[in-house]
Amino acid sequence: MKEIKLSINNQKIVVPAGTTILEAAKEVGVHIPTLCYHPDQAIKANCRVCVVEVKGSRKLSAACSTPVWEGMEVITTSKKVLDSQKGVVELLIASHNQDCLNCQRNGTCELQNLAERFNIGKTNLDIDILTLPIDDGNPSIVRDPSKCIKCNRCVETCSKTQGVDVLTHAHRSDQYIISTPYNLPLGSTLCTFCGQCSAVCPVGAIVEKDNTEQVFEAIENQKKHVICQVAPAIRTALGDAFGLDDGAIVTGQMVNALKQLGFDKVFDTNFTADLTIIEEGNELIDRITNGGTLPMITSCSPGWINYVEGKYDHLLDHLSTCKSPQQMFGALSKSYYAEKMGIDPKDICTVSIMPCTAKKFEAQRDEMNTNGVRDVDVVLTTRELAKMIKMTGIDFEVLQEKEFDSPFGIGTGAAVIFGATGGVMEAALRTVYEVVVGEPMPSIDFEPARGLQGIKEADVDLNGTVVKVAVAHGLSNAKIVMDMIDKGECPYAFIEIMACPGGCVGGGGQPINTTMATKSKRIESTYKIDKEKLQYRKSHENPAINKLYEEYLEKPLGHKSHELLHTHYHPRDKKIGNIKLK
């Protein structure tokens, strides 16, 4: 690759052609401020806070969008540059609802950070905020347009990364807003509630719906038996919120914190992830042997379910009927567990800690109840759990490790890798292969399912029958796969689809500042837990699962399973007149 010599603040540097000023500056230790820039997205260059001086240029140049050239001389420290950068921040603040002390993003807000960096004080500008209604009419996401700085990171993620196309920029000049079509509330659109918009928003304009207060209340209520389940992808991400290294494994500290917060029992969603594999694996075998609808597609990711129910409602038969691990856990907590503990299911409050905002929506679906009792009562995101831990003054970093409680405390390596894209596929194959072939897979590490490639595929030889499988993550990749099915051109028998890029480690409820680089680290740690930290690595070896079938469920896909662990899907009826929203 061609190399380019340039200078930044008179420091000489050589970088590959195509490098931007922003990237080159980072190399020499100069951090140019940014807002609309996001490392995982296309360059937008609309906020203009990164403008710098380039010798010979009439105007200032946006560092994020300007590629370096041979002999370029960049100055980032002049008064002219600082005044301009500061001016942009000031203009944004003047049109920003400065409700900082009451804001969910207080402390993690990029605009707030820049205000501090540029020592923004009293302004001579007019405070002029475009006020539009707050949209909080859905279980997952709250949009407050008065805090929006119009960086378009959410639009980019909604349209390009996810292909959901619910958010757009609209209108112009001072009326320019980020909006849904006709400013519909998210609940009236085909929003999947994946929450990727809330994860990339630099400010508090799009946030998860905060349910922490409900949990504090439930714990305070003596009549309630409050239990929690923690998803596989929390243990490699929660540490981020406390400044630990990306991908730090904090399972034990997390359990300790949850116990200190006052949960009566702290359980692991890994347990029902294993259960999912048993049920889903058997469903797959059944479909393959008995001519059921193929390809079968996983159903763990509620953002994905919302997507397919909205845009491919004629293909719902392809979805596994298995509830997600969260909902299987919920159903068991209000049946098996209640019976075992002798507690009225109505007195049990089941809380989930999830990397996901769509899980909040999933938990509130009509069908997700057991004999009229809600399976999961409250869903908290990783961010909300971190907030509760901070609020209570628990020093996360020095916490001793503690173990999950039984009976839902045992999970296998197969379950923990649910957190990474390809994990469900790998976990399922570890079991399905053994059930069909009668011996373990040649290698337990199923490499073709791993990694961050958008769509991964592999052939699996099941006793002479070659089965094609595929893994997709991020809804725009899901779309590619679904279009193949739609056209009858899909060669796969089994597909894993996760709504979020990277899988659950990259969920919309994960700590702020999650990038693809962070996700890689979390995925690394996930496989490390699988390989090094757990006694069992295959779901069917989980002794607690086997006990559950013996004591209660009898057999996979049996009557009780169908009642508690399986579900059905319905088209999302988002129509205007007789026109389906696209």
Place this chain on the structure above:
Amino acid sequence: MGSVTETKFEVLNDELASKIDKILSENAYDSTKLVGILLDVQDVVPKKYVPMDVAAYVAAKLNIPLTGVYDVITFYASLSEKPRADHVINLCKSIVCKTNNYMDLQKSLEKFLGIKVGEATEDGKFALEYSACFGACDVAPAIKIDQDVYGKLTDEKLIEIINSYR
């Protein structure tokens, strides 16, 4: 601030749908022609706007996301997401028309129509809007009714012109 409430626009019927189909077909269902298509569609919708169901219909037929259609409708000044009237009167308030005292013309228009700029007459015949400049500066101050430009107006002439649209 309250929560967002759903707005219902139910305008599309079979007759309108077939008119829209004709426009789409004349444009070979080419989504790059969206801007022109929406102008033509808006002309056949009563009250000269692009309601939500019509926008959704166009998006579905062109196989493009509704978000993009909505962005276009709200971006261009000649397209409207809100109902207007049978005829849209554009009053130019550019600097050129200001040097030629468009304010007097505005007064006459408002008096004659009984509405202010930004409003529509009760019978739904006329909506009065400002325009940024439609290039009729040689006959300033000027108005544009639908696609027709009129300049150098006296009060009598103005009334005569407007009545011709009734």
Place this chain on the structure above:
Amino acid sequence: MSKSVSLITENYNKYNPDSIDEFINIGGFTGLKNALNMSSDDVISIAKASKVMGRGGAAYPLGKKWEQAKSVPGDNKVVICNADEGEPCTFKDRSMLEKDPFRLIEGMAIAGYTVGAQNGYLYIREEYRHLHPQMKNAIKQAKEKGYLGKNILGTDFSYNIHVYSGAGAYVCGEGSALIESIEGKSGRPRIKPPFIKQCGLNLLPTCVNNVETLAIGTALLTHGAEKYLSYGTSDCPGTKIISIAGNVNKPGVYEIPFGLTLREIIYDIAGGVPGNKAITLFQLGGASGKIGPPSLLDTPYSYDDLHKVGLVIGSGAILVVDENMKPLEFLHSIQEFFCHESCGKCTPCREGNKQIAHILDRLLAKTQKDTDVDTLIRLAKLMSQSSFCGLGETAQSALLNAIRYFPEEFGLK
């Protein structure tokens, strides 16, 4: 005797714009025939020899533009004719669409041949929608007669023209915003690089020319560069189509040789100011153009002479404002225009225009804060330095000039 001339506008009122036969009868399509009889390099040489600068406002040399467009590799290229003149007081291109549509088609075909394009796109502003049928009819006739379409006039050159409509957005005059609009999107400018000459409409190499520029192309190929060069001054040869309006007796479109003074244009051509009122200021090139005080009226209308006193030709608009209007009222109106037309995408333009409008409101009402004028200057500079596109960059040209020429209006000395 009249000081206006008739070269680019030579066909105005000479034929029925609905009839290609009448156009051919007065020598129409001679330029295209001549072009097709020479190499595209020869056409570029003529354009270069004529020293014609692009008429869209940026004044980029035509020969250079065509040469670059031709040299971009690619079998599939595009010519766009920008008929989106949205600058207030600019209506010169309208006259060409109205009175000589075939010259424009001829110019677009010449440009297509020169740069190696297969398709031309004529983007007409919505405000001229009433002219679309005439233009479409002209294209249809040209195709029927073999001046467009496959193997034009028996040569290897095949070329079609497609008409696209704007829908009321000044920013679409900016090349990349215009392209977004032709792609069926909102007209918000694109990031450069990539530059549209390499990667424009549908990612193809794209050459954008203004209506007048293409009409000049027809004249150059019909009469040769010498004829064009015989007008104007030695430093600034040729003619320019201007649109003059505001407080003048005879507002309209005129073709003038370069080098007339502004005073000659305003008084001799446009008939002077009604009631012989004094001129407060004039603005060249539309709302984004610079303004000047009456003391500059004897400046010759040429690129260099105007540049020397801090003015630009821009779109060719000349707005005359008489003593009835104060500079602040003028700026207030210009500011309303930009507050309406900013695309909203970038912070300096979206928020800067809004803040400046608030301050101008106060200055006009004499309720300004002590800090307002400083803030005004600070924001105007921020916009011109840091905006995403030319709109934000030039929106405060008039304001910055007003501070220079009318400091007392801002309490400055």
